[in-house]
Amino acid sequence: MSENLIVPTMAEMLAQGKQPEVLFWVGCAGSFDDRAKKITKAFVRILNSANVSFAVLGTEESCTGDPAKRAGNEFLFQMQAMMNIEVLKGYETKKIVTACPHCFNTLKNEYPELGGEFEVLHHTEYLKSLLNNGRLTIEGGQFKGKKITFHDPCYLGRANKVYEAPRNLIEKLDAELVEMKRSKSNGLCCGAGGAQMFKDAEKGNKEINIERTDDALETSPDIIATGCPFCNTMMTDGIKHKEKEAEVKVMDIAELIANAQDL
Amino acid sequence: MSYLDNILFAIVLIIGFGYFISNIKKIYRNINLGIDVNRKDNPKERWKNMAMIALGQSKMVKRPIAGILHIIVYVGFIIINIELLEIIIDGLFGTHRIFASLGAVYNFLIASFEILALLVIVSVTVFWIRRNIIRLKRFANPDLKGFPKNDANYILYFETILMFLFLFMNASDLHLQNIPGGYSHFIKAGSFPVSQFLAPLFDGVNSNAVAMLYDIFWWLHIVGILLFMNYLYFSKHLHILLAFPNTYFANLNPLGEFDNLEAVTKEVKLMMDPNADPFAAPAAAEGEAPAKFGSSDIQDLNWVQLLNAYTCTECGRCTSVCPANITGKKLSPRKIMMDTRDRMEEVGRNIDANKGVFVPDNKSLLNDYISPEELWACTSCNACVEECPVNISPLSIIMDMRRYLVMEQSAAPAALNSMMTNVENNGAPWPYNQQDRLNWKNEI
Numbered sequence: 193m194s195e196n197l198i199v200p201t202m203a204e205m206l207a208q209g210k211q212p213e214v215l216f217w218v219g220c221a222g223s224f225d226d227r228a229k230k231i232t233k234a235f236v237r238i239l240n241s242a243n244v245s246f247a248v249l250g251t252e253e254s255c256t257g258d259p260a261k262r263a264g265n266e267f268l269f270q271m272q273a274m275m276n277i278e279v280l281k282g283y284e285t286k287k288i289v290t291a292c293p294h295c296f297n298t299l300k301n302e303y304p305e306l307g308g309e310f311e312v313l314h315h316t317e318y319l320k321s322l323l324n325n326g327r328l329t330i331e332g333g334q335f336k337g338k339k340i341t342f343h344d345p346c347y348l349g350r351a352n353k354v355y356e357a358p359r360n361l362i363e364k365l366d367a368e369l370v371e372m373k374r375s376k377s378n379g380l381c382c383g384a385g386g387a388q389m390f391k392d393a394e395k396g397n398k399e400i401n402i403e404r405t406d407d408a409l410e411t412s413p414d415i416i417a418t419g420c421p422f423c424n425t426m427m428t429d430g431i432k433h434k435e436k437e438a439e440v441k442v443m444d445i446a447e448l449i450a451n452a453q454d455l
Numbered sequence: 456m457s458y459l460d461n462i463l464f465a466i467v468l469i470i471g472f473g474y475f476i477s478n479i480k481k482i483y484r485n486i487n488l489g490i491d492v493n494r495k496d497n498p499k500e501r502w503k504n505m506a507m508i509a510l511g512q513s514k515m516v517k518r519p520i521a522g523i524l525h526i527i528v529y530v531g532f533i534i535i536n537i538e539l540l541e542i543i544i545d546g547l548f549g550t551h552r553i554f555a556s557l558g559a560v561y562n563f564l565i566a567s568f569e570i571l572a573l574l575v576i577v578s579v580t581v582f583w584i585r586r587n588i589i590r591l592k593r594f595a596n597p598d599l600k601g602f603p604k605n606d607a608n609y610i611l612y613f614e615t616i617l618m619f620l621f622l623f624m625n626a627s628d629l630h631l632q633n634i635p636g637g638y639s640h641f642i643k644a645g646s647f648p649v650s651q652f653l654a655p656l657f658d659g660v661n662s663n664a665v666a667m668l669y670d671i672f673w674w675l676h677i678v679g680i681l682l683f684m685n686y687l688y689f690s691k692h693l694h695i696l697l698a699f700p701n702t703y704f705a706n707l708n709p710l711g712e713f714d715n716l717e718a719v720t721k722e723v724k725l726m727m728d729p730n731a732d733p734f735a736a737p738a739a740a741e742g743e744a745p746a747k748f749g750s751s752d753i754q755d756l757n758w759v760q761l762l763n764a765y766t767c768t769e770c771g772r773c774t775s776v777c778p779a780n781i782t783g784k785k786l787s788p789r790k791i792m793m794d795t796r797d798r799m800e801e802v803g804r805n806i807d808a809n810k811g812v813f814v815p816d817n818k819s820l821l822n823d824y825i826s827p828e829e830l831w832a833c834t835s836c837n838a839c840v841e842e843c844p845v846n847i848s849p850l851s852i853i854m855d856m857r858r859y860l861v862m863e864q865s866a867a868p869a870a871l872n873s874m875m876t877n878v879e880n881n882g883a884p885w886p887y888n889q890q891d892r893l894n895w896k897n898e899i
Contacts, residue, residue: 255878264749264854265861270715350840351712381836387835392868397782400779403778
């Protein structure tokens with residue numbers, strides 16, 4: 193135990209007769225992937241420092257079903273969805289925030305028809321709202337003057353048209369935001385979506401994440417920022433492949449903000 | 456004698472439109488081979504999309520060179536067609552430039568048509584150069600091997616020839632108008648900013664011969680237009696008509712939202728109902744066949760997906776932004792649309808040959824046209840959908856076919872099967888225990 197993260201579960205909240213402002217949907221990557229767990233913690237540190245009353249489902253959380261659905265297994269998706277909806281409704285959940293665009297998209301767009309109507313926000317949107325309400329202040333700190341390029345996750349950008357929230361946050365860091373030649377609605381996929389994360393790519397002449405890493409490196413950034421644990425993995429692998437780990441870091445927006453605040 | 460011309464013209468017109476309408480009916484029938492999907496909601500938004508995207512070409516100009524040239528050809532096509540009205544009336548009633556009495560307005564109209572015709576010729580020439588000399592990647596792509604490549608060039612040739620016929624028709628008319636003392640029924644009418652430069656070609660030619668040439672140009676022009684109209688059915692060029700319904704009926708939901716299969720919802724609800732009797736006989740099917748999950752052939756796709764296939768003009772913008780295609784994979788979203796149309800037309804011919812009933816031919820869209828390798832290369836990133844200038848969704852077809860592969864054939868790649876087994880057993884795509892989900896909290 194090195195730090196004191198305050199991470200109450202919905203069950204604990206309920207036992208105390210409390211309802212949090214927002215439920216933090218951690219997601220599978222955020223729970224189990226070593227790199228993504230750092231993003232999860234960074235986000236929690238921000239929530240803690242902003243005194244946000246939130247809770248997680250903990251061991252009651254289960255995969256949203258997104259990878260199953262994109263792979264074509266509608267049965268498995270809907271079973272996961274209905275189980276999750278039961279749990280979420282059991283806690284009278286109103287508002288959900290998640291750091292994973294895939295969870296975000298599925299919860300926001302595909303759960304309502306199956307009976308799960310919640311207000312769902314991506315963590316960049318949520319952080320932006322904290323900023324707007326004055327509950328969070330961002331100062332440049334260590335990122336002042338650094339070149340940061342933002343890779344748009346497909347399920348945040350094209351899929352849900354969230355392009356500005358992450359960029360607004362980067363600009364708050366007093367960093368220089370540089371756009372790749374393919375960005376926003378023209379952004380190139382990192383190669384992980386549609387359940388590709390869990391399989392080898394089909395035969396081709398290049399890996400998609402390398403193609404995308406080339407886009408990012410063209411802007412000669414200090415940091416490649418993402419808002420998705422899977423994009424993070426793909427871009428990190430791309431940077432390793434290019435042997436650029438020493439010069440270029442791949443970081444989630446939540447990590448940028450947490451680091452800037454020395455959290 | 457002169458009546459013979461008019462009757463002949465009427466017959467040509469009837470044949471031209473008759474054949475066209477009979478083919479449009481076939482398209483309508485083929486599109487209706489698809490399953491139903493409700494796209495009648497939110498008409499306001501739909502009209503807006505049609506006005507902006509089809510009529511206003513808002514997505515075309517994302518690529519400015521092709522976009523602006525396309526708008527010129529498109530505006531030319533629409534405006535010059537106003538002239539068709541005059542041509543048809545003249546042809547049916549034996550008149551000559553019936554609208555000439557509009558005076559200055561008429562002169563303005565004819566002048567605009569001429570300038571547009573010239574601009575169309577220039578644009579079409581640039582298009583031809585892009586396809587055949589510069590060979591832009593999306594036009595040199597193997598998807599277009601054979602007829603599709605020729606089809607694209609035929610359209611350009613057709614348009615060029617029609618524009619030249621129009622200009623030569625005017626030039627010969629102008630020449631006759633300028634004969635001192637007048638010639639026959641060639642009254643002074645119109646303003647000819649472009650064809651005035653062609654008119655001198657007729658200097659020194661016998662006036663009767665020029666009048667005959669005028670008739671030839673006039674006839675070739677109108678017959679050419681009718682031929683072109685009837686060529687649409689066989690061509691990628693159908694988009695000039697179908698872009699409008701296609702943008703109207705396109706999906707309005709966020710691109711990330713994939714439909715939830717209703718048939719699956721029923722089954723899952725039953726499965727999760729604690730009061731359901733697991734040994735109960737399946738509910739008597741009320742005349743309905745058991746649902747097929749996903750799509751293996753065009754009859755399993757919905758009618759909007761089939762309309763998409765007829766609308767696709769094979770421009771290849773989708774393929775040029777597809778991450779799988781960019782990195783050398785077999786998947787090409789454009790080919791998905793072309794295959795869907797080819798299969799739909801094959802099924803249509805089968806129905807025509809068998810008195811209106813489809814006789815199974817042991818073929819299907821899946822495997823015979825689209826391979827699983829293509830389907831599994833998709834990252835579902837929606838770049839193709841975003842890019843399409845007329846809101847076609849190749850992704851929805853890919854997803855429906857993946858559903859068939861997984862739910863009807865259990866034919867997912869092995870790695871995806873283990874991912875799904877993990878989700879099923881421990882609620883995560885990796886083999887971690889659900890009980891460990893909060894361990895990160897206490898890890899350093």
